[in-house]
Amino acid sequence: MTFPREGYDLLYSETEEELRSAVRALLADRCAPPAVLARAESGRPHDPALWHTLAAEIGTAGLLVPEKFGGQGAGHREAAVVLEELGRAVAPVPYLTSAVLAAEILLGCDPAGSAHTAALLRELASGRQVCVPAVPLTLAPGAPLPAAVRDTGGGQLTGTVTSVADAVAADVLLVLADTGLYAVPVAAVTLTPLVPLDLTRPLATVTLDGAAGTRLADPATARAAVAGALLSGAGLLAGEQLGIAEWCLTETVAYVRGRHQFNRPVGSFQALKHRLARLWLDVASARAAARAAADALATGAPDAPLTVAVAQAYCSGVAVRAAEECVQLHGGIGMTWEHPAHLYLKRAKADSLALGTAGHHRALVADFAELPAP
Incomplete structure (x- = not known):
C-alpha cells in the first residue's frame, strides 16, 4: 500500500x-423538511418527480458515466458535491445506490464489450x-462478498438478500450470483419492506425464486466490479x-x-x-477527509x-x-417529531453502518499501515 501522496x-x-448551486436550489x-417529514410519515419516502x-x-445520475455511454463524463468529485447537498436535505432519492454503486458496478463489467450492459448504463445515466x-x-469494502444467490440453470436465480437499500424504488436489480452478475427486473422478485431506522432510505429483503436474469459478467469480473463499487460508495x-x-x-x-434565556442568547453561554x-x-x-477521498x-x-x-x-x-448535538442544543423542540433534527440523527446513525462501520474502516487503516492488532 502506498501511503498518502502530497498535493x-x-x-x-x-x-x-x-x-452545488443547482442541486441546492432544487432541494x-x-x-424542504416538512415535505420530507410528510413523505416519511406516508411510508413511501421516494419522490419520483x-x-x-x-x-x-x-443530469446528476450520469456524473460517473462516460459520455460515450450517455453520461456526463464528470467524476467522483462532482458526485461527492451532489451527495453533500443530498445529505444537507436528507433527500429521499436513490442517488447513492443507483448513480454511484450501480453505475460503478456496470462500468466495471466492460460495457464496451456488452450491448446489454451498455444499454442498461445508458438508461441509468x-x-x-x-x-x-x-x-x-x-x-x-474489503469484506467477503455474499454468496446468497445461486443460478439453478439458464439464468434462473434463487436466494434471499437482506437489507437492500432503495429496492422499492428500483426498476432493475443487479444480483451477484455464483455464476456471475445478473440484471433482474424488480417485477421478477419478491420485495419484503423492512422497518428502517432511516425513514428516508427504505430497506427491503429481496427474495428470488427462479427469477430470470440477464448475465452481465462472469464471476471474477462481477466480484471485482462489486468490490470497486463498494470502495467508491464508501468514499x-x-x-x-x-x-x-x-x-x-x-x-x-x-x-x-436566537433562543434567549436569562435575557441573553443561549449561544453566548461559554459552555x-x-x-x-x-x-x-x-x-x-x-x-478535508471527505474531499481527499473524492479526489x-x-x-x-x-x-x-x-x-x-x-x-x-x-x-x-x-x-x-453533529446530529446528536443538534438534537440536544435545540432543547425541547429538538425532541419533537415536527422538527427535522431526528431525520438527520437517523440518517447519520444509519450511514454509520452503511458500507462498513467506523471500526471496520479503522481496521483497514491498521492493515494498510501494517499495524498489528492488540
Whole structure:
C-alpha cells in the first residue's frame, strides 16, 4: 500500500460550485423538511418527480458515466458535491445506490464489450431507470462478498438478500450470483419492506425464486466490479455525512443565537460556545477527509483505499456527533417529531453502518499501515 501522496486538491472548482448551486436550489424548492417529514410519515419516502428532475434534467445520475455511454463524463468529485447537498436535505432519492454503486458496478463489467450492459448504463445515466445492487447496505469494502444467490440453470436465480437499500424504488436489480452478475427486473422478485431506522432510505429483503436474469459478467469480473463499487460508495458516502454534519452545525448555531434565556442568547453561554467550537473543528476536519477521498477516487490514486478508509473512519462519527448535538442544543423542540433534527440523527446513525462501520474502516487503516492488532 502506498501511503498518502502530497498535493490533494481539496478546493471546490467553479464547476463544482455551480453544480452545488443547482442541486441546492432544487432541494430548497422541492425537498424542504416538512415535505420530507410528510413523505416519511406516508411510508413511501421516494419522490419520483424530484428524482426525475435531479437525475435527468440536471443530469446528476450520469456524473460517473462516460459520455460515450450517455453520461456526463464528470467524476467522483462532482458526485461527492451532489451527495453533500443530498445529505444537507436528507433527500429521499436513490442517488447513492443507483448513480454511484450501480453505475460503478456496470462500468466495471466492460460495457464496451456488452450491448446489454451498455444499454442498461445508458438508461441509468439518463434517469429513465433506477438500477440498484442487490447487496446488503452494510456490506463494506474489503469484506467477503455474499454468496446468497445461486443460478439453478439458464439464468434462473434463487436466494434471499437482506437489507437492500432503495429496492422499492428500483426498476432493475443487479444480483451477484455464483455464476456471475445478473440484471433482474424488480417485477421478477419478491420485495419484503423492512422497518428502517432511516425513514428516508427504505430497506427491503429481496427474495428470488427462479427469477430470470440477464448475465452481465462472469464471476471474477462481477466480484471485482462489486468490490470497486463498494470502495467508491464508501468514499462518496463521506460526502453525504459531511453534508449532514454541516446542516446540523448551521442550524444549531442559528438556533442558539436566537433562543434567549436569562435575557441573553443561549449561544453566548461559554459552555455552549465550547461545544460548538469543537463541533466546527470536527466538521472542518471531516470536510478535508471527505474531499481527499473524492479526489483520490477521481484521480485513481494508488492510496485511494487508505484515503477512503480514513474518511469513513472519521466522517461517520462526526455526522453522528453533529446530529446528536443538534438534537440536544435545540432543547425541547429538538425532541419533537415536527422538527427535522431526528431525520438527520437517523440518517447519520444509519450511514454509520452503511458500507462498513467506523471500526471496520479503522481496521483497514491498521492493515494498510501494517499495524498489528492488540
